[in-house]
Each structure stands twice: as C-alpha cells, then as structure tokens.
Amino acid sequence: MNARPEQRTDPVDAIIGQWATVRPDLDTRAMEVFGRIHRLSRAMSDRSEKAYARFGISRGEFDVLATLRRSGEPYTLSPRQLSATLMLTTGGMTGRLDKLERAGLLRRSPDPHDRRGLHVTLTDKGLELIDQAVGAGLAAQTEALSGLDTEQAGQLAELLRELLRTTEGGQD
DSSP states (O other): OOOOOOOOOOOOHHHHHHHHHTTTTTOOHHHHHHHHHHHHHHHHHHHHHHHHHHTTTHHHHHHHHHHHTTTTTTEOOOOHHHHHHHHHOHHHHHHHHHHHHHTTTTTEEEETTEEEEEEEEOOOOHHHHHHHHHHHHHHHHHHGGGGSOOHHHHHHHHHHHHHHHHHHTTTO
C-alpha cells in the first residue's frame, strides 16, 4: 500500500482552485508562481520592518544606510547617487536624509569639488547601527528559508535569478 503524503496547500492554491472551477480553460501556472512571489514579498517586507524597527529605522531608512555601508570606506555618496541606487525622487530622498541626519546616523557636507553638491556620509553611530540592523534583517530572512535545505535554497535562488533576468528585459 502506497501511503501518499498529505498534499500541503496555501492560499494561492485556493485561488487557483476557484479559477479552475469558473474558468477551467485558463493555464494558471504563472498565477501560481507570481501569486506566491507577491505573498512572500509582502510577508518578508513585514518581517524586515519589524527587524529594523528594533533599531528605530524603517525599511526605507535602512536602504539608505545600507547603500552607504555597501559603498565601502569612507561610506560617502552624493544624494544623487543614493537616489539613483534606491530609485527615489530627490524629494523622497531629502526626507529620509533629514530624519537620519537628525538621528545622528549620517551627516551631509559640501562637496569640495562642486559648490552645488553635497556628500552624505555614515557617522560612527550610523555604521554601528547598520551593521546590527543588517544582521537582524538577514536573520529574519534566514529563518524564513529554514524550511528549505541548502540545495533547495540554491535552486530557488537560481530559478529566481533567471526569472528576474528575463522579466527585467535582459532576455537574450
């Protein structure tokens, strides 16, 4: 006697089932994939926000500090470089920079090579905070992946890389 493991379902399965009932002619494979990606993105965004909130920052503020940190020493970029990297308007960037500067996590200074330009630099306090926050965010992500073994996580990363490459216009 073959004992078949119980089929696990999720909310996307319920949606797919409903479509199968009312529109059995639809091929819903794409809906299954992107529905799950969307739900995962929302769930992980919530987990990240909670992880970063412990440090008094939002996801958007984390992104600014992390971008400066990843730039390497001296952890300095122009507001324009930050805006381009984070795909933000200059107005949106200004608000984030104002809040982070008031908190002592970064400082703005004149660009010595361009009188109209500014440099944004992590402070020591900002460097310490972002190093702790990135660890907390990564721990939340690692915990979410704990249901997959190393090989499965690697396969998923490869599949998502390929899907992202073809979706973002990098089709060959």
